[in-house]
Amino acid sequence: MSDGIVLLVEDNPDDEELTLLALKENNIGNKVVVVHDGSEALDYLFGRGVYHGRDVSDSPVLVLLDLKLPKIDGLECLRRLRADPRSRLIPVIVLTSSKEEEDVVQSYALGANSYIRKPVDFGEFVEAVRQLGLYWLVLNEPPPGS
8 A cells, every 4th residue: 555645643752653653564655744733734735834835736645633733733723624625625534542522523523534543552553554544545435636
């Protein structure tokens, strides 16, 4: 599996490392761009700030979005991502440790494609990432032109 960019939006270095390791363990060879807050994610997606000049037509094939982020939280990031025609159709998987029911409801209301709670056990996490990669990066048929 290795077509397109996966954007990982994660502020916790341990969770970032575990996610990257789980992707590698599952032979998911997509390039992974890691950003550490919602503001940086939006800058990457829209070619602003340090990402000014980036070819924004090269959109990620998948966004893995944590909710509890500095600067701009995951829900606001998702709201802005869905409000813009350039990013509206990018699949967004909320990947979070939040167990708050309101976060689940809000994520789907704002257009998340899936909501996954991070398993505490690494083996379970690797399996969750395997299934996520298989579905979203191999089986899922994205909209034309996205």
